[in-house]
Amino acid sequence: MNSHQDGSVAQPDSLVNADRPKSLRVDAQRNRARILDAAHAVFAAEGLSVRIEEIARHAGVGIGTVYRNFPTKELLFEAVIHRYQQKLVEEAESLLDFDDPGEAFFQYISRVIEEGAANKALTAAVSGTEIDMKAVATGISDQLLDVLSKLLECAQQSGSVRADIGAEQVKALIVGTLLAMEQSAGQADRSVVIVSVICDGLRARPD
Amino acid sequence: MNSHQDGSVAQPDSLVNADRPKSLRVDAQRNRARILDAAHAVFAAEGLSVRIEEIARHAGVGIGTVYRNFPTKELLFEAVIHRYQQKLVEEAESLLDFDDPGEAFFQYISRVIEEGAANKALTAAVSGTEIDMKAVATGISDQLLDVLSKLLECAQQSGSVRADIGAEQVKALIVGTLLAMEQSAGQADRSVVIVSVICDGLRARPD
Amino acid sequence: MNSHQDGSVAQPDSLVNADRPKSLRVDAQRNRARILDAAHAVFAAEGLSVRIEEIARHAGVGIGTVYRNFPTKELLFEAVIHRYQQKLVEEAESLLDFDDPGEAFFQYISRVIEEGAANKALTAAVSGTEIDMKAVATGISDQLLDVLSKLLECAQQSGSVRADIGAEQVKALIVGTLLAMEQSAGQADRSVVIVSVICDGLRARPD
Amino acid sequence: MNSHQDGSVAQPDSLVNADRPKSLRVDAQRNRARILDAAHAVFAAEGLSVRIEEIARHAGVGIGTVYRNFPTKELLFEAVIHRYQQKLVEEAESLLDFDDPGEAFFQYISRVIEEGAANKALTAAVSGTEIDMKAVATGISDQLLDVLSKLLECAQQSGSVRADIGAEQVKALIVGTLLAMEQSAGQADRSVVIVSVICDGLRARPD
DNA sequence: AATGAATGAGGTTTCATTCAT
DNA sequence: GATGAATGAAACCTCATTCAT
Structure with a gap:
């Protein structure tokens, strides 16, 4: 079904959009993807014991943003897997x-x-x-x-x-x-x- | 339940001593062995993340004694390995x-x-x-x-x-x-x- | 479920407007009232420790709107009181x-x-x-x-x-x-x- | 039955003691009592939302000591009550x-x-x-x-x-x-x- | 030498508030 | 004006290590 999962998949926006209504969510998705990428890299490099703060820094976002997307370290790990x-x-x-x-x-x-x-x-x-x-x-x-x-x-x-x-x-x-x-x-x-x-x-x- | 667990062997030293001349050192050695055994068993069963306290309890000694013998968790692990x-x-x-x-x-x-x-x-x-x-x-x-x-x-x-x-x-x-x-x-x-x-x-x- | 909860009363203002001259201000007022109602209900039910987000959700508005009307949690509480x-x-x-x-x-x-x-x-x-x-x-x-x-x-x-x-x-x-x-x-x-x-x-x- | 509860009750030590065997525990009890007193005072003065650190400071101990005695803020509160x-x-x-x-x-x-x-x-x-x-x-x-x-x-x-x-x-x-x-x-x-x-x-x- | 209470840095998580869209 | 994502200070709690007894 080519469903939209976690990673950053093609946004159908650019196909249909006359105006730009829901531009905000794009940023959020970019952040989510960035966090996943950062978590991927950092988990791999340093093991599961890294601080969430480290991941946040690598992703270029605040700690809170990580937690908004993945309420728990465990859930973040799960998403990465x-x-x-x-x-x-x-x-x-x-x-x-x-x-x-x-x-x-x-x-x-x-x-x-x-x-x-x-x-x-x-x-x-x-x-x-x-x-x-x-x-x-x-x-x-x-x-x-x-x-x-x-x-x-x-x-x-x-x-x-x-x-x-x-x-x-x-x-x-x-x-x-x-x-x-x-x-x-x-x-x-x-x-x-x-x-x-x-x-x-x-x-x-x-x- | 004070049995020797995994791979360690009983020290026959203590069998020969009738009098108590240098019993202190013997005790110390026994402690060291017990700690190693406990660490062996607990590390094997639970992984490297166990608390030192847990190992001390299994060994039947105080935390301090563990640290006297192995100044660092890492050194204890090293000894076990x-x-x-x-x-x-x-x-x-x-x-x-x-x-x-x-x-x-x-x-x-x-x-x-x-x-x-x-x-x-x-x-x-x-x-x-x-x-x-x-x-x-x-x-x-x-x-x-x-x-x-x-x-x-x-x-x-x-x-x-x-x-x-x-x-x-x-x-x-x-x-x-x-x-x-x-x-x-x-x-x-x-x-x-x-x-x-x-x-x-x-x-x-x-x- | 969009009913008026506790003590607040419906504003008859909105009934008279056929055209939409200053509809913005009316909307804003409606929002303010809704926030107060929600805060009233939620504070009463859950105590002062509720999150602002909870109140916003009950009011059917965004957090930002709550803060535009009541720059501080304390001020919101004050208004309710x-x-x-x-x-x-x-x-x-x-x-x-x-x-x-x-x-x-x-x-x-x-x-x-x-x-x-x-x-x-x-x-x-x-x-x-x-x-x-x-x-x-x-x-x-x-x-x-x-x-x-x-x-x-x-x-x-x-x-x-x-x-x-x-x-x-x-x-x-x-x-x-x-x-x-x-x-x-x-x-x-x-x-x-x-x-x-x-x-x-x-x-x-x-x- | 005049049981030993939380607070600092008379130590029977001074009655029977020839030597001083278990002196350590006395300190611990003093600390526990101090923590309870501090918690009592601070909870009363500032409400339940005070940081544990504040209580620890008032008691003159480290945070860890508070947690050793009362593994949870809730349990500390319970003990005080x-x-x-x-x-x-x-x-x-x-x-x-x-x-x-x-x-x-x-x-x-x-x-x-x-x-x-x-x-x-x-x-x-x-x-x-x-x-x-x-x-x-x-x-x-x-x-x-x-x-x-x-x-x-x-x-x-x-x-x-x-x-x-x-x-x-x-x-x-x-x-x-x-x-x-x-x-x-x-x-x-x-x-x-x-x-x-x-x-x-x-x-x-x-x- | 042994003990275990004390320590406190460091980790996770929450939430009032700000700000880009 | 409205929105809700982002922020980060601050709270709770854990555990390796130290130290008084």
């Missing part, structure tokens, strides 16, 4: 129509990991690392689990992926790899080997 | 004498993962997660890398492990799995499959 | 013409208590409770004292009220009752007995 | 053995009010004025209500107090009067008349 996961889910959906289900599955894993390796930032959020906010992260990643399940099932039925593994474990492998990469900065280029290991390990054995 | 390092190294060394270097390598990976799966402290240390204490974490991380390198090289020379991977990447796989497991608590039993995937993926291909 | 003062004075004056000065006095006490029983704003104003806005409260408090004095003197001269009491003490009795009632919400109906006790106690003794 | 009510309850109990139940009842009212008039400070607390913390105050005053009920029932059975009133209303009258007196500083001397009014109003009518 949500935005990130959206990407992952969308990519998975685009692969569901693929001819070869095995190829779709392996491509998905590769893409997500390689993208995450470059992105680095939010993997911590996706995984729910760092105590306290685990509940949030857990709840949210259900969506990711759903699409993963579909891809996995198809791939397993087509005989390209070992049958003794579930979506939970595949997610663990992905998330784990993303997390691991976040630690070792600057080695993103070697992610190819890791992806290869994981994919090989997931492949169904001929015998 | 130090014991892991030794375990890791010892396990690796005992495996180096193994007949089958491939088997040794795979066993090591399995052990480290299974051990760390239920241990937040170890995961934090190995992965370097949870800011602040990075220095400490780096130490153990490097140790793991060292022993891993040795085991890996042997296994690769024996032809059981694919040649296109380095110790860094193997470590990333281990760390990733540990981090991933931390979030899905209670499902540690399924870690077997994940370990299996990783090991299969690491195995050298016949062709 | 001002209406009470007038009511108090008017009621007292209408009772001064009464035949029986004793009856007038007792009726006044009853009315003030019953009216204030369900009205936190009035109680706060009369009693001077809830710091900060003391200046305001002093104003209404003094007004009450004035009218009370007149009614009391007449009643004492007519021999229906004991001579050994002053307006200050009568006010204390009223305020006390109001404050006491504020805590036992929902039992306002029993205020009748309390009023009865106070009136009986104030009555002049036959001997 | 509790200490105050204890006095009221004890006095009521001492009057229960009186010969003349009517006299006992009226004396109680007089005493409590006159004492409160001099004390001034905590009446606000007893009554639960000032929004937020009402729940606390309400729950606590049950004890007071109990003893009051007993005194009242006896007095009503002996025919000295009007039958149409309940303990709740009597409490309201007492509390109300105390609250009212708190407002008008320096007029405590006139409390006699008010007490007289209330007692007269409560007396059973001859007809």
